[in-house]
Amino acid sequence: MMLADAIRAETWRLLQNRTALLWSIVFVPVVGLAASIAGNLFIDDKISAVRDRLPSQLRLERGTLDLGQALLEAAGNLANPALLAFLLIGAASVFAGDYRWETWRLITARNSRPNLIMGKAGAVKLMVLAGLLLMLAAAVIGAVAKGLIFGNSFVFHFGAETAQSFGLMFLLAFVRVVQFLLLALLAATVTRSMLAALFVPLVIGVAQAFLAKGAPLLGWRMGDWPTMLLFPGDAYEVLKALIQGGMMAAVLPDGAGWRAVAGLALWSFAPFFMALWWFRRQDLSKE
Amino acid sequence: MTSVIETSGLTKTYGAVRALDGLSLSIPRGGVYGVLGPNGAGKSTLFRILLGLIRPTAGEVQVMGQPAGDPAVTRRMGSMIETPRYPPYLTARQALRWLALAHGMGAEAETDRWLARVGLTEAADRKVRGFSVGMMQRLGVAAALMTRPDLVILDEPTSGMDPPGIQEMRSLIRSLADDDGVTVVLASHQLLEVQRVCDRVAILNRGKLAAEGKVSDLTASGERLRLSATPLAEVIAVLGERGSVQDDAVMASIPRAEAPALLRALIEQGVDIDEARWVGADLESVFMTETSSVEGDRP
Structure with a gap:
């Protein structure tokens, strides 16, 4: 019950922080949607100019657009760097807010410290869920807009296999985003700084991306233990490839999936439990 | 006389500094109890230990019969330590609503009633980023009382308030003790206010108990x-x-x-x-007498 209180209070407070919500979960889908519509309008304008000059027998027929496939593709692109970076704003606000506004002392007396940390993590997970759903909504609206712009007809094929792939892809994206944001929890708890909560995960993420590019120089292949344990971004890509199937999945070494799960789990649980351990012994009389 | 707070040999050190130095104190249940002392006497450290925000270096402390910091005890306490702060994007009403949720309370928190009781009804929907120190204090007191605690700890509750505000706060504190049966422990530098509102006081000096007793007894001894x-x-x-x-x-x-x-x-x-x-001696002269002996030794 006390954990539920902590989650409810954190979530309610985050909902009042309109600026953080705008930048963390609304900005990327809305700007992405606007850019997609603008780009398609531009392309359609250029194509129309050419098409009108072609003889009628050479003009291509307008095809159909599968919204189910569009949804699946959107799920595969959810955990993109832009969304990760902007979700960090909301996460930093939740994780470091009580240090910045010196409000820990108002809430620590009536709840246990593990509950307070888990309450924050719970609120951020709900924010991530909302952000991912908004991204999906924007992708579907973008697909519909694209179809309308290019005069496509619409179909919606979403069989059991597609639904399973979609569900796994969505879950994987959720885990990857939460894993990344938990680095902000650790940074905020140790440094008591909102800036650190914002920049430490970014720096770690960028460093991991660069180092992952150089991994083949060390003889490490995608799916090997070192890449999976050191680079959670690669672990996410491996699992995504296994869900999607195709060429990349075919060249992965045996057991790559389990190693990827282990890597993501390590990078999720380690920051969380380190933050919890630190927080339990932290002097909160001076935020 | 049953005690609501008992400390024995309570010591807290920060490096070489002894904020509390073997403090033994018994605070009775009911009434208003003042904790006085010059800056650095250990008042805020004592309050933070009572609330479980920090742990003592040595000694024993019990609050309502349980070790300080026990969640079962802290849930029955309300507190305001120094000038409270709130996320600036919240209004006064939202700040109380947020704290009510954090404390597992719903409508029973009666946030509007508490805002009225501390004189913040008109400012209820203003963002706290524009609040004065006095308004923050009032909001802090409302937050401390909203949970209907058995024990309230207030650190400088009238700091930054204007004279009418101080008078209102004094009435509120007295009514909490007299009408609601709440034990109020407060620290203040405004000795006249303490003399008017407190039943008993403890004077701390350099982490030690310099004097303790009923206000009337302490002032009578210096007549x-x-x-x-x-x-x-x-x-x-x-x-x-x-x-x-x-x-x-x-x-x-x-x-x-x-x-x-x-x-x-x-x-x-x-x-x-x-x-x-x-x-009779006023509390100020008692305070000065009890704290001046080592004042010159202050680093």
Whole structure:
């Protein structure tokens, strides 16, 4: 019950922080949607100019657009760097807010410290869920807009296999985003700084991306233990490839999936439990 | 007299600094209890230990019969330590709503009633980023009381308030103790306010207990005989070191039993006595007496 209180209070407070919500979960889908519509309008304008000059027998027929496939593709692109970076704003606000506004002392007396940390993590997970759903909504609206712009007809094929792939892809994206944001929890708890909560995960993420590019120089292949344990971004890509199937999945070494799960789990649980351990012994009389 | 707070040999050190130095204190249940002391005396450290925000280096502390910091106890406490702060994007009403949720309360928190009780109804929907220190204090007190605690700890509750606000706060604190049966423990530098609102006080100095007792007892122990007489020099000559001139009168530090003999002696010396009356010490003079002995040693 006390954990539920902590989650409810954190979530309610985050909902009042309109600026953080705008930048963390609304900005990327809305700007992405606007850019997609603008780009398609531009392309359609250029194509129309050419098409009108072609003889009628050479003009291509307008095809159909599968919204189910569009949804699946959107799920595969959810955990993109832009969304990760902007979700960090909301996460930093939740994780470091009580240090910045010196409000820990108002809430620590009536709840246990593990509950307070888990309450924050719970609120951020709900924010991530909302952000991912908004991204999906924007992708579907973008697909519909694209179809309308290019005069496509619409179909919606979403069989059991597609639904399973979609569900796994969505879950994987959720885990990857939460894993990344938990680095902000650790940074905020140790440094008591909102800036650190914002920049430490970014720096770690960028460093991991660069180092992952150089991994083949060390003889490490995608799916090997070192890449999976050191680079959670690669672990996410491996699992995504296994869900999607195709060429990349075919060249992965045996057991790559389990190693990827282990890597993501390590990078999720380690920051969380380190933050919890630190927080339990932290002097909160001076935020 | 049952105790709501008991400390024994309570010590807290920060590096080489001893914020609390073997403090043993018993605070009775009910009424308003003042904790006084100069800056650095250990008041805030004591409050933070009582609330479980920090752990003592040594010693024992029990709050309502349980170790300090036990969630079962802290859930029955309300507190305001120093000037509280709130996320600036919240209004006063939202701040209380957020805290009510954090404390597992719903509508029973009666946030509007508490806002009214601390005089913040008109500012209820204003963002706290524009609040003065006094308004923050009022909001902090509302937050501390909203949970209907058995024990309230208030650190400088009237800091930054205007005189009418101080008077309102004094009435509120008194009514909490008298009408709601809440034990209020407060720290304040406004000694006149403490004298008016507190039943008992403890004076801390450099982490140690310098004096403790009922306000009336502490002030009575310093009572003096005020003599308006002519000539004053003759009165001083009779009293010696026990007399001092203050505002055209002599203040005589003598026991009550010696007063008749002193007055007879003065009359025999030809002194004209216009007025003789007993004057109790105010809390400020008690405070200064109890804390000045080592004030010069302060680093």
